[in-house]
Structure formats: structure tokens, C-alpha cells
Amino acid sequence: MPTLWDVASQSQFRLESMSTSLHHRAIENLGTRIITGELPTGHIMLAEHLEEELKVSRSVVREAVRVLQSLGLVETTKRVGIRVLPPSRWNPFDSQVIRWRLSSDARGAQLRSLIELRSAVEPAAAELAANNAPAQLRRELVDIAHALRDAGHSGDAQKFLELDIAFHSVLLSGSGNEMFANLMGQVAETLTGRTVHGLMPDHPHEGALQWHVDLAEAVAAGDAATARDASEQIMRRTTSRLSGTWTDQPRVFIPVRRN
Amino acid sequence: MPTLWDVASQSQFRLESMSTSLHHRAIENLGTRIITGELPTGHIMLAEHLEEELKVSRSVVREAVRVLQSLGLVETTKRVGIRVLPPSRWNPFDSQVIRWRLSSDARGAQLRSLIELRSAVEPAAAELAANNAPAQLRRELVDIAHALRDAGHSGDAQKFLELDIAFHSVLLSGSGNEMFANLMGQVAETLTGRTVHGLMPDHPHEGALQWHVDLAEAVAAGDAATARDASEQIMRRTTSRLSGTWTDQPRVFIPVRRN
DNA sequence: TGACACCGATGTGTGCAGACATCAAAACTC
DNA sequence: GAGTTTTGATGTCTGCACACATCGGTGTCA
Known part of the structure; x- marks a missing residue:
């Protein structure tokens, strides 16, 4: 046994x-x-x-x-x-629970939840980062964005993934909101899951690469509105690329718990 | 001892x-x-x-x-x-951790984090609810919104608080996203904390009452854009009302954890 | 006879105390 | 300074006593 x-x-x-x-x-x-x-x-x-x-x-x-x-x-x-x-x-924000759900039948529903959360949070984080992030993080974000574009052009999928995760991590971290920053781990899960399941194109979308650069430079310049716009563009594209994985997943409406 | x-x-x-x-x-x-x-x-x-x-x-x-x-x-x-x-x-999404932080010196910073999260999530939840919520939840939301307005006019603070919590809980629940729905508890904490600490006016803002009704009716009508707008109005006002509590709180930039 | 309240038996989690195993930091040897 | 031994703390196991929710039986009253 x-x-x-x-x-x-x-x-x-x-x-x-x-x-x-x-x-x-x-x-x-x-x-x-x-x-x-x-x-x-x-x-x-x-x-x-x-x-x-x-x-x-x-x-x-x-x-x-x-x-x-x-x-x-x-x-x-x-x-x-x-x-x-x-x-x-179940506590849906616990990283263990998320990991377990991502490797279960509810994988699609979990991905949808995460993407919807990211779509809501990242534009807000971009805005906050543009207003509050320390100078070093802004510079780092710009550097990563340029490296990301280069990796996208050269087709180095592994490096691209790493930079993509780093980009969004630094952005969330730069928001100065510890709850946003804590979503780094979940973001990494979705991004890696995306490549593992063959949802990444050989050559990333040119527009998406540019949006990352735009976002980084807007944050560096303290232009919150432009940063938010770029982030929303990125998340819209990410959503549309991944939405195919959860078409069959029914939505679950958690009952309101009253005392 | x-x-x-x-x-x-x-x-x-x-x-x-x-x-x-x-x-x-x-x-x-x-x-x-x-x-x-x-x-x-x-x-x-x-x-x-x-x-x-x-x-x-x-x-x-x-x-x-x-x-x-x-x-x-x-x-x-x-x-x-x-x-x-x-x-x-620390896991900033754990309700115990949030509760502990709300009753510590970091109370202001915790409230700011929660409000920023809510400001990002609730408009998205409103949009999702307008598109996906089951009919019963939509009706319930409208009923609560009207009751909330009445309670606001009559000045029943206790009832107003209960209805306010119920409203936002039903909205988040109606999004069909379990992560959004799970924020109910945290929302309740911020709203109750607000009254406990004397941050509520005797008579709630007339515009805010109407926005709640607008939001509910937009959700009921499946008008996602209007629902989002109303939610953003509500959150903007909530933020401006509470921002005084954390003016002295420095932002903390969580370092990006790399493996 | 039937309905109801009481009460004790039962079984399960909770808390305690002590032992040994394991393993990494720290001290030691060469 | 590299390798080895010692040490001390957590990790794991076990037997026991206790608290207490549930269930079934018993007794009381109508």
C-alpha cells in the first residue's frame, strides 16, 4: 500500500x-x-x-x-x-487553494476568476505606480519593458515568460498596495500556465509589446491616465486570448452569508 | 499570572x-x-x-x-x-490578518489598501453582475437600494449600515466571480469600521444614495456601462471621505520575490 | 396511549505529557 | 578552511484524561 x-x-x-x-x-x-x-x-x-x-x-x-x-x-x-x-x-485568495484549483477540473473557472481580478487590479495598480512608485522601480519597469520587447522579437519564449512575469510583478509591487503586490504569485501562475498549455503564440503580438513599453514609460513619467489605458489594453488582449479556456465553465454565485 | x-x-x-x-x-x-x-x-x-x-x-x-x-x-x-x-x-488577503491589522497602528494603511482594492474591484463586479447575475439577485439588489435610500432619508444609522453591507455583498456575489464575492467580509469590515470610528455623516450624501439606486437599476437592466459608472462614483466618494484616515501612513513597497 | 422533557451512555475532538527521530547549525578537528 | 562530530531545536509518535454534542432510553404528565 x-x-x-x-x-x-x-x-x-x-x-x-x-x-x-x-x-x-x-x-x-x-x-x-x-x-x-x-x-x-x-x-x-x-x-x-x-x-x-x-x-x-x-x-x-x-x-x-x-x-x-x-x-x-x-x-x-x-x-x-x-x-x-x-x-x-473556501478561501479563494489562498495561494494553495488557487494552485489546487488550477490543477483540477475547475481550472477554467479559476483562470477566469484570476483574469477578471487582474483586469480590475492591474489598471488601478498602474495608476498608483505612476503616482507613487519610487524612482528605481520606475527605471526597472522601463528596462524590463524594453527587454521584453526584444525577447518578443527574437522569439525566446523562456526569457519572454520570465520578463513578462517580472514586468507585472514590478508593476504590482510599485503600486505601494500590499494587496495588489501579493497578487504577483497568482499572476505568475496564470502566465506560466498559459505557456504550459500552449496558449502562447510563437511571436507575441506586436501591439502588446508596445503597450508594455507605453505603460512603463507612462509610469516613469508619472502619467497615470496613460498608464491605466495601456494596462487596460493589455488586460483586454490577455482576456480575449484566454477566454477560450473557460467557455464551458458555469459561473458560480456564492450565496451572501448573513449572520 | x-x-x-x-x-x-x-x-x-x-x-x-x-x-x-x-x-x-x-x-x-x-x-x-x-x-x-x-x-x-x-x-x-x-x-x-x-x-x-x-x-x-x-x-x-x-x-x-x-x-x-x-x-x-x-x-x-x-x-x-x-x-x-x-x-x-504576510498574506494580506487573509481575513484574520486584515482584522488584526485593522486593530493595530497600521489601521490606516490597511484601510487604504482595502479601499483601493474595492475601488478596482467593485466597478468590475458591477459590470459582471449586469451581464451575468441571476434574475433574483438583480431584484434583490434593486430592493436593497431603495430600502437603503429610505433608511438614509430617515436617518436610521444602524439599518443604513446593514443595508449598505447587504448591497455591496449582493453586488459582489452577483458578479459570479468567487474571488470578488469573497471580498464581502472585508467590505463589511471597512463599512462597520467607518461607523465605529465616527466617519459617517448623520445624513448620508443624497447623491450617493441615488448612485446606489442607479447602480442597482442598471444591473437589473443589464446595462453594464452605466452600472460601472455608478459604482465608480460611489467608490470615488467613499475614497475621498476616508482618505483622511491614512494621510500619515507611508506606502510600503513590497520587494519582488524572485526564485 | 401518546407527547414531551429529562438524563445518562457513547463516541469524538481537545488538551496534556513524555519519548524518540531527524536534521541543520555550530563547534570542533585536522 | 574543509570535513567531521556534537548539539539542540523541531518533527513525529503514543497513551491518557477530559469536554461535550448527539442519541436513545426512561420517566412524567396529560
Whole structure:
């Protein structure tokens, strides 16, 4: 019978599986199974049963359950057990949850959510960066934008991806809003996912390359309106390029929780 | 010497302190102390020491530390201990972290971040709701908007606050984007915080009341552009009303994390 | 006889204490 | 200074006592 260690070695999670902690593996195991629906909403597990199934001790199970609880994936009730909560209770901003959803059937819906969020946030971040970013970040943004254009022309896909991620990261970081800045990780996920799934053209759109340069130079010049415009252009194009991946995904309307 | 139980009874956290779990109290205790800076970045604690200080057992400390770890507040290293991480590593979207920051010196900065996020997201949500929301939510939004206007005219502050929260919650929920919908909780925090701190006028701005009605009716009519405009008006006014609270707060530029 | 309130048995999470394993920092040796 | 050993903290496991929600049985009253 395979243990958590065996499962981890076949895992799709490269970086995380490096950290050889049973606790972490248990979280990955249960988290993915809940989010894929293998452990459906309302499903009840017993701590004792999880010990046997995962072949780990109580302390490991308990610590893992506590973390999943803080992510809104499960709740514990005395005399009942560990109950799987509905997706509406999951914390959609947690990077683990996002990662698990991106590698599940809900991948399209997750991408749509992320893109819509980015479309709303990045133009605002561009505006803020134009008004507030420190000089060094502005210079860096311009340099990256030019390098990005060059990489786009030369067709170096790997370098292009890295620069693309760096560009949007610096932009979000330069907004001076820590919530915006924290979306860097999610942005990186969408951008890398895009190339992994073959959604990148061999030669990036010439207009998109120029918009990146325009955005960077507007930020450098402190021209908030132009920066926002350029960012909106970029996001519109990104949305249209990716919208094909979620055409079949139904929208979910989370019920308003009232006390 | 006061125990965690005693401390909890003086706590500012009403709902949470009801749940009488040592685990939860330990998280609150450590979380608030880290975020207020009482436990500064780089500060190193030992699990054994925490047991004595909090007068709880090892398992409680360990489970609490695990949760704080998943929030990015601490990291554990063998042979070293439990190290407090810099604010740039904290998960700014976690509702606990937001709550802790709202009741700390960084309150202004947290409010600014939230308002900027809302200003970016709500107009987008209005657009999405106008295009996608189910009929029932559209009707509900219109009803709430009218009730909100009435409450504003009659000067019932309590009812006004409830309806205001309900309005924005339904709007975000109606967007069909689970990340937008999840911001409900944070929105509620900012709105309630606003009244608690005496930032609400006796009689709400007449224009703002009308914008809410306009927004609701535009969503009901499927008029995305008008819905967005109305939402932007509302957020502009909210921002200008609250901007006084963070004038002294410096912006923090989170460094871009590269692997 | 039926409805209802009470109450105790049961099972599960919660909290505790102690032991050993593991592994990286630090000290030591050469 | 490179390699090795020591050390000390977290990581993991286990047995136990307790709190308490749920369920079923019992008793009371109409």
C-alpha cells in the first residue's frame, strides 16, 4: 500500500514536494482531494481514520486539519468528525487553494476568476505606480519593458515568460498596495500556465509589446491616465486570448452569508 | 499570572472569543502580537518557551504555529526556533490578518489598501453582475437600494449600515466571480469600521444614495456601462471621505520575490 | 396511549505529557 | 578552511484524561 511519501514522489508539485514534512504532504493530499471533489461537500472523516489512511500519527493529522480549517476547507465538530465544507467557504485568495484549483477540473473557472481580478487590479495598480512608485522601480519597469520587447522579437519564449512575469510583478509591487503586490504569485501562475498549455503564440503580438513599453514609460513619467489605458489594453488582449479556456465553465454565485 | 482564558475575556474580538478553544486563543494572541510589532520581524521564539508563556501544552502551540505558518507570519527552522517573518510575507488577503491589522497602528494603511482594492474591484463586479447575475439577485439588489435610500432619508444609522453591507455583498456575489464575492467580509469590515470610528455623516450624501439606486437599476437592466459608472462614483466618494484616515501612513513597497 | 422533557451512555475532538527521530547549525578537528 | 562530530531545536509518535454534542432510553404528565 502506498504511503504519503510514495504519493509525493509522483506529485505534480515540484517545489512543495521538496519539503519533506509529513505535515505538508498531508495538507497537499487532503487539500487536492477536497478541491477535486473526491472528498465531496458534507463528507465526514474521522481523525482516527485519516491516521490509518495516510499512515501518519495523530499529531500530523491534527496539524494538517487545523491548517485546512483555517483555509475554510473543513470544519470540526465534536462527536461528528471532520466535515468537508462547500466551495463557497473556501478561501479563494489562498495561494494553495488557487494552485489546487488550477490543477483540477475547475481550472477554467479559476483562470477566469484570476483574469477578471487582474483586469480590475492591474489598471488601478498602474495608476498608483505612476503616482507613487519610487524612482528605481520606475527605471526597472522601463528596462524590463524594453527587454521584453526584444525577447518578443527574437522569439525566446523562456526569457519572454520570465520578463513578462517580472514586468507585472514590478508593476504590482510599485503600486505601494500590499494587496495588489501579493497578487504577483497568482499572476505568475496564470502566465506560466498559459505557456504550459500552449496558449502562447510563437511571436507575441506586436501591439502588446508596445503597450508594455507605453505603460512603463507612462509610469516613469508619472502619467497615470496613460498608464491605466495601456494596462487596460493589455488586460483586454490577455482576456480575449484566454477566454477560450473557460467557455464551458458555469459561473458560480456564492450565496451572501448573513449572520 | 493571567492565562489565555483571562486575556480572551478582555479581548476586543467579540465573536471569536466565544469559541473557547485554546488553539484559537493562541492564534489570536500570537497573531496580534506579531502584527502590532510587539514580536518584531526576525524575533525568534521557542516552542517550549511559548508553552510556558501561554500556559498551554505543546500540541496547542504546535497547531497554532502551523496555522500562523500558513498565513506567512512565521517560519520554523530546526535548531533555531520559530522566526517572525517580515510584513511582506504576510498574506494580506487573509481575513484574520486584515482584522488584526485593522486593530493595530497600521489601521490606516490597511484601510487604504482595502479601499483601493474595492475601488478596482467593485466597478468590475458591477459590470459582471449586469451581464451575468441571476434574475433574483438583480431584484434583490434593486430592493436593497431603495430600502437603503429610505433608511438614509430617515436617518436610521444602524439599518443604513446593514443595508449598505447587504448591497455591496449582493453586488459582489452577483458578479459570479468567487474571488470578488469573497471580498464581502472585508467590505463589511471597512463599512462597520467607518461607523465605529465616527466617519459617517448623520445624513448620508443624497447623491450617493441615488448612485446606489442607479447602480442597482442598471444591473437589473443589464446595462453594464452605466452600472460601472455608478459604482465608480460611489467608490470615488467613499475614497475621498476616508482618505483622511491614512494621510500619515507611508506606502510600503513590497520587494519582488524572485526564485 | 401518546407527547414531551429529562438524563445518562457513547463516541469524538481537545488538551496534556513524555519519548524518540531527524536534521541543520555550530563547534570542533585536522 | 574543509570535513567531521556534537548539539539542540523541531518533527513525529503514543497513551491518557477530559469536554461535550448527539442519541436513545426512561420517566412524567396529560
